[in-house]
Amino acid sequence: MKKRVWIVLAAALLLGCGGNAMKIESRIPTEKIEGSSLYVRKVENLPEDFILGMDASSVIAEEQSGVKYYNFAGEEQDVFLTLAESGVTHIRVRVWNDPYDADGHGYGGGNNDVSKAVEIGKRATNVGMKLIVDFHYSDFWADPGKQMVPLAWKDMAIDQKTEATYAFTRDALNELKQAGVAVGMVQLGNETNGAMCGEKTWFNIQYLMQAGSKAVREVYPDALVAVHFANPEKADSYLSYASKLDYYGVDYDVFASSYYPFWHGTLENLASVLSAVADTYGKKVMVMETSYCYTGADTDFSGNTISDETANIVKDYPFSVQGQANAVRNVIDTIANGTHNGVGVVYWEGTWITVGTNSREENHEKWETFGSGWASSYGGSYDPNDAGRYYGGCAVDNQAMFDPEGKPLESLRVFNLVRYGNEVEPRTDALKDAMLTVDLKGTIELPETVDAILTSDERVPIPVEWDVTDADLQKMYEGGEKTYEITGTADGLPARCVVSMVKFNFLQNFGFEDGVLEPWQTEDRGGADQLYVEEKLTDSKNGAFHMHFWSEKNNTVDFSLFQEVRDLPAGTYRFTISIMGGDAGEQEVFCYALVDGEPAGRTPMEITSYGNWDTKTVEGITIGAGQTVTVGVSVKCSGEGNGAWGKIDDALLNSMD
Numbered sequence: 262m263k264k265r266v267w268i269v270l271a272a273a274l275l276l277g278c279g280g281n282a283m284k285i286e287s288r289i290p291t292e293k294i295e296g297s298s299l300y301v302r303k304v305e306n307l308p309e310d311f312i313l314g315m316d317a318s319s320v321i322a323e324e325q326s327g328v329k330y331y332n333f334a335g336e337e338q339d340v341f342l343t344l345a346e347s348g349v350t351h352i353r354v355r356v357w358n359d360p361y362d363a364d365g366h367g368y369g370g371g372n373n374d375v376s377k378a379v380e381i382g383k384r385a386t387n388v389g390m391k392l393i394v395d396f397h398y399s400d401f402w403a404d405p406g407k408q409m410v411p412l413a414w415k416d417m418a419i420d421q422k423t424e425a426t427y428a429f430t431r432d433a434l435n436e437l438k439q440a441g442v443a444v445g446m447v448q449l450g451n452e453t454n455g456a457m458c459g460e461k462t463w464f465n466i467q468y469l470m471q472a473g474s475k476a477v478r479e480v481y482p483d484a485l486v487a488v489h490f491a492n493p494e495k496a497d498s499y500l501s502y503a504s505k506l507d508y509y510g511v512d513y514d515v516f517a518s519s520y521y522p523f524w525h526g527t528l529e530n531l532a533s534v535l536s537a538v539a540d541t542y543g544k545k546v547m548v549m550e551t552s553y554c555y556t557g558a559d560t561d562f563s564g565n566t567i568s569d570e571t572a573n574i575v576k577d578y579p580f581s582v583q584g585q586a587n588a589v590r591n592v593i594d595t596i597a598n599g600t601h602n603g604v605g606v607v608y609w610e611g612t613w614i615t616v617g618t619n620s621r622e623e624n625h626e627k628w629e630t631f632g633s634g635w636a637s638s639y640g641g642s643y644d645p646n647d648a649g650r651y652y653g654g655c656a657v658d659n660q661a662m663f664d665p666e667g668k669p670l671e672s673l674r675v676f677n678l679v680r681y682g683n684e685v686e687p688r689t690d691a692l693k694d695a696m697l698t699v700d701l702k703g704t705i706e707l708p709e710t711v712d713a714i715l716t717s718d719e720r721v722p723i724p725v726e727w728d729v730t731d732a733d734l735q736k737m738y739e740g741g742e743k744t745y746e747i748t749g750t751a752d753g754l755p756a757r758c759v760v761s762m763v764k765f766n767f768l769q770n771f772g773f774e775d776g777v778l779e780p781w782q783t784e785d786r787g788g789a790d791q792l793y794v795e796e797k798l799t800d801s802k803n804g805a806f807h808m809h810f811w812s813e814k815n816n817t818v819d820f821s822l823f824q825e826v827r828d829l830p831a832g833t834y835r836f837t838i839s840i841m842g843g844d845a846g847e848q849e850v851f852c853y854a855l856v857d858g859e860p861a862g863r864t865p866m867e868i869t870s871y872g873n874w875d876t877k878t879v880e881g882i883t884i885g886a887g888q889t890v891t892v893g894v895s896v897k898c899s900g901e902g903n904g905a906w907g908k909i910d911d912a913l914l915n916s917m918d
């Protein structure tokens with residue numbers, strides 16, 4: 262480690278006066294880029310000094326792996342210049358204390374130590390951009406899932422670790438300063454949701470943050486000091502972090518959030534939770550990480566976090582270059598106009614592309630040698646449970662802003678065009694799938710239109726032609742309960758209709774998609790803290806709504822959820838429903854049916870853990886003419902942890918005849 266650091270220092274000295282003598286010329290365009298086909302609605306009131314950043318931490322490892330980057334004219338060009346020319350004002354870089362094993366093998370993820378930050382910082386400064394330094398205070402990835410202490414600090418007591426944090430931050434920043442790097446902001450930890458550097462109490466975390474902050478103020482007094490958290494969708498968590506920081510008097514300027522639209526709630530919620538921090542504590546706020554897919558495909562033979570197949574994510578925009586640009590534009594607009602004291606938005610790893618297009622074997626060799634994958638096998642020595650098991654390539658290459666050959670995507674220009682707007686004639690960018698549920702005894706009536714998603718992000722219905730014959734439809738009628746995919750064409754693009762052939766469901770509002778409880782009813786025997794229909798895509802089995810329950814006190818989750826159905830044709834029926842949840846403790850959960858108030862069947866169910874839906878059926882419910890059937894689920898939990906909670910969704914009452 263030491264050896265590498267000294268080489269960089271020597272190089273800086275050899276350059277004579279180091280970076281101080283470097284001619285710094287701003288390449289950030291002050292005028293609109295003309296001629297772009299990208300649709301960009303202008304972000305009004307965007308301050309001139311608004312931060313439009315790009316995390317480019319993996320660039321050096323990428324280049325060492327043979328990746329070449331090009332400009333919009335197709336010529337090979339320094340990627341930092343291309344970023345600056347596209348309107349990026351700041352480069353963010355993660356810093357790990359020592360991401361190398363005892364034999365000098367890098368853990369991967371760019372092998373980003375201080376020397377990498379110096380190299381990246383110099384190149385960013387050279388083209389007029391500022392650096393955002395992201396100290397993880399770990400030897401490898403730190404996020405809400407893990408905040409591992411650097412190996413060298415493993416046995417330190419908190420006072421020693423505080424001193425080490427101060428010294429490490431000070432020395433790292435001094436190296437950057439000696440190299441002439443323009444540092445605009447420094448982060449005290451990465452996504453530190455209640456943990457940092459192996460510490461799990463705010464009492465200890467605040468010592469480390471104070472130490473880091475002190476070092477920043479000494480070395481780069483003009484730089485902003487930032488703290489950074491994730492999961493803005495978790496109610497009240499941001500105000501609670503900010504109140505801890507305030508209580509301990511941590512000296513910082515910017516309260517920053519990650520915002521990945523797939524998981525992190527709505528933009529309105531993001532604006533609301535950041536504004537609350539801005540208003541209550543007088544802090545600047547920003548989005549420190551965001552990104553979106555320009556394709557659902559993987560390009561480096563190592564699976565991606567998000568693909569076309571990923572279930573239970575919010576997909577507000579198509580996975581297209583224009584969809585990516587619209588996603589970014591709307592985050593910028595939200596921070597600039599919807600949020601109090603919003604100062605910027607940083608895109609995460611837009612330069613992290615595949616290191617080769619030939620084979621996994623070839624790429625694997627490069628990931629291992631240069632650390633250009635998210636983790637090398639060597640990372641397992643430090644992080645056996647994650648890196649050690651799942652090491653591989655890039656999991657976000659489909660969210661980059663360069664294609665697999667290193668050519669910039671048009672979406673990169675969004676950083677310039679948001680300032681001016683580029684409202685070119687909207688055209689169809691993608692089509693929304695049509696969804697159709699058909700009773701087996703009913704008629705398949707395919708929709709005459711599908712929703713086109715325009716480049717302007719508007720949705721309009723357009724005519725569609727389906728590729729289907731009468732013989733195909735006949736097979737669907739005869740095929741029983743199955744799902745079919747019918748293809749077609751609209752505005753020259755391939756369209757898709759997913760047809761589910763189902764037995765008629767005699768329940769209304771069976772998936773709570775009406776957004777209200779009715780005609781369901783509840784009998785709340787325990788007085789639960791929360792018992793209502795909730796809109797949350799990621800927690801629903803199907804659609805966006807489900808029934809939610811939670812109660813903190815023991816034995817207060819005790820309720821039934823049921824629906825009465827009258828005037829059914831006489832016959833035999835079955836009732837199906839799904840439940841998931843956690844912290845249930847001792848439980849008695851079952852689905853049931855009553856006919857004219859008399860028990861007609863019950864089936865036990867089980868609450869286990871988040872995302873594990875238990876689907877159970879009551880079979881053979883015999884109903885005579887004029888009788889009323891009541892179907893429902895009964896939930897009784899003693900509770901543990903923070904109290905029993907759960908979700909109920911997707912009820913079916915079908916004829917068995």
Ligand code: CA
Nearest residue numbers: 563564655656
């Ligand atoms: Ca990949």
